[in-house]
Amino acid sequence: MRNLERMWWPCLAIVVLVLPAAAWGADASGVTAEGKQLFQHEFTPGKTAEGGDGLGPVFNHHSCAACHSLAGTGGAGPVDVNAVTLTADLTDRNRMPTRKGLATVLREIHGGFVGERETITPSILLHRFSTDSEYAGLQRELGGPDIPLEPTPQDRNRIQRELARQPKTQVKWPKLITLELTQRNTTALFGAGAIDQIPAAALEALAATQAKKGEVSGRVPPIGLAKVGRFGWRGQTERLHDFVIGACSNELGLEVPGSPQPTDPMRPRYRPGGYDLTAAQCASLTAYVASLPQPKFELPKQAERRALVLQGRSLFDVVGCAACHVERIGPVEGLYSDLLLHDMGTALADPIPAEATFEYHADAPLPKGAAEKVAMTRSENLPLRPRGYYGESSLANLLGGGTSTMIAVNPKTGIRSEFRVVATSVEQEWRTPPLWGVADSAPYLHDGRADSLVDAIALHGGEADASMKKFFELPITERMAVLEFLCCLRAP
Ligand code: HEC
Ligand code: HEC
Numbered sequence: 001m002r003n004l005e006r007m008w009w010p011c012l013a014i015v016v017l018v019l020p021a022a023a024w025g026a027d028a029s030g031v032t033a034e035g036k037q038l039f040q041h042e043f044t045p046g047k048t049a050e051g052g053d054g055l056g057p058v059f060n061h062h063s064c065a066a067c068h069s070l071a072g073t074g075g076a077g078p079v080d081v082n083a084v085t086l087t088a089d090l091t092d093r094n095r096m097p098t099r100k101g102l103a104t105v106l107r108e109i110h111g112g113f114v115g116e117r118e119t120i121t122p123s124i125l126l127h128r129f130s131t132d133s134e135y136a137g138l139q140r141e142l143g144g145p146d147i148p149l150e151p152t153p154q155d156r157n158r159i160q161r162e163l164a165r166q167p168k169t170q171v172k173w174p175k176l177i178t179l180e181l182t183q184r185n186t187t188a189l190f191g192a193g194a195i196d197q198i199p200a201a202a203l204e205a206l207a208a209t210q211a212k213k214g215e216v217s218g219r220v221p222p223i224g225l226a227k228v229g230r231f232g233w234r235g236q237t238e239r240l241h242d243f244v245i246g247a248c249s250n251e252l253g254l255e256v257p258g259s260p261q262p263t264d265p266m267r268p269r270y271r272p273g274g275y276d277l278t279a280a281q282c283a284s285l286t287a288y289v290a291s292l293p294q295p296k297f298e299l300p301k302q303a304e305r306r307a308l309v310l311q312g313r314s315l316f317d318v319v320g321c322a323a324c325h326v327e328r329i330g331p332v333e334g335l336y337s338d339l340l341l342h343d344m345g346t347a348l349a350d351p352i353p354a355e356a357t358f359e360y361h362a363d364a365p366l367p368k369g370a371a372e373k374v375a376m377t378r379s380e381n382l383p384l385r386p387r388g389y390y391g392e393s394s395l396a397n398l399l400g401g402g403t404s405t406m407i408a409v410n411p412k413t414g415i416r417s418e419f420r421v422v423a424t425s426v427e428q429e430w431r432t433p434p435l436w437g438v439a440d441s442a443p444y445l446h447d448g449r450a451d452s453l454v455d456a457i458a459l460h461g462g463e464a465d466a467s468m469k470k471f472f473e474l475p476i477t478e479r480m481a482v483l484e485f486l487c488c489l490r491a492p
Pocket of ligand 1: 039060061062063064065066067068077081082083184185186187188189192230231232233234240243244247248251252285289
């Protein structure tokens with residue numbers, strides 16, 4: 001088991017970046033107003049006040065609001081604005097060239113796979129657009145879906161059908177490497193501020209309760225050795241602010257403090273002259289997202305429907321949905337999620353894994369009281385630690401499953417530490433999505449392949465298999481009651 005309390009790393013200071021509480025203090029409304037304006041702002045390429053280059057060179061859309069649009073600004077997104085990810089399959093070690101050779105091969109495919117000092121990122125975003133007109137050719141060659149910027153309803157139906165039929169596509173690249181394309185559905189941001197406040201201990205407690213009961217077995221999304229993920233379909237991000245600055249760069253191609261814009265595959269060595277947004281602007285953007293109201297449970301007025309909805313709510317418990325979609329975590333009421341990772345079965349597997357869990361052993365005994373003070377930072381001391389598209393490790397991918405041991409030596413003290421990577425089905429694990437607002441956020445699941453609530457439920461497998469089957473064994477009227485209940489979980 002992961003034991004964060006005993007984690008200790010000598011000589012490593014942790015710098016925890018917290019937004020000053022003052023950001024939400026006296027001038028909070030001014031800050032969120034600026035944040036709202038930035039969220040809706042349509043960015044364009046070109047010089048910015050901070051010395052940056054504006055939108056791009058590669059980007060997925062021109063504003064946050066363009067994707068987060070359903071049921072109001074900050075909502076979920078339709079299927080056509082899905083983010084597309086490109087993964088190089090590096091699991092077949094026998095077919096791999098040497099590390100240096102691998103970097104060369106990957107760089108020829110897309111510069112984003114190879115970072116500074118030849119670090120390899122097996123999964124990247126395949127952006128939809130670029131300021132470079134020749135990019136479209138590369139994007140097509142890599143199998144990028146052809147999706148118009150402003151699709152008609154017919155286009156949208158076609159895209160939805162294609163995705164449901166084939167959520168993963170393989171691209172054969174002549175030289176050794178198989179590439180796989182998968183997608184990510186745009187989540188709604190309502191209530192994100194409340195999720196950001198949920199203490200890690202509350203998630204640990206939920207996981208412990210589930211382990212005891214044995215019905216389901218959620219895992220706290222780990223981030224490195226000492227942090228807990230709260231955001232993203234894989235629970236891959238700890239704090240709302242981290243996700244917001246990641247979105248600035250990954251989705252819009254903005255260079256912002258703490259998150260560089262993605263590599264332009266047409267000019268891999270190009271760097272912008274400065275930032276596109278200041279740290280204060282990024283803080284405003286986060287403050288705005290955090291201020292978005294929580295979704296509501298709306299009981300219908302009409303007595304008969306009301307009774308049906310209440311029946312549905314209790315059946316939701318009875319068939320075991322509530323084991324994962326828990327109504328409340330700590331002070332956050334009506335969330336319908338445990339925010340834990342669950343193995344959802346092979347049909348929902350995706351090549352960008354959830355982060356593996358680490359066990360840590362140090363040669364030297366831990367000094368008293370060290371636990372609270374010191375923790376391991378993410379990437380610095382782990383050998384072989386590539387960064388994924390989300391900036392996290394894809395270690396499990398490289399290790400090819402199973403349990404592996406890695407040794408890290410602290411260069412200053414010479415203390416040897418052993419990390420055991422505990423295998424779970426990292427490619428099949430998803431963070432339970434909060435169901436608040438679910439009536440207004442179709443399509444569903446991590447890639448948006450399900451266009452209705454029933455389809456989303458039908459695709460539950462793995463740990464949720466028993467619950468899914470119980471749902472479909474209910475008489476039709478009772479199934480309808482559960483769906484009626486879900487339809488009362490509305491965006492604010
Ligand atoms: C091209 C569409 C697109 C654009 C533009 C976009 N997003 Fe997103 N957003 C997504 C997708 C897709 C996800 C889900 C990613 C994941 O979980 O891996 C997401 C997830 C998020 C989340 C995490 C929510 C959660 O509960 O896990 C936040 C916060 C967020 N976006 C904020 C922003 C902000 C702020 C901007 C503008 C700077 C922005 N997004 C621009 C598509 C977009
Ligand atoms: C073992 C935990 C677990 C159980 C039990 C479970 N779910 Fe889920 N549910 C999840 C996870 C994880 C996902 C996301 C899967 C993905 O995106 O690939 C999900 C997704 C959903 C979605 C789509 C939400 C969205 O925003 O895309 C709905 C709706 C849903 N579940 C309803 C139900 C209902 C109804 C039941 C009971 C019949 C149920 N779930 C039982 C874990 C669970």
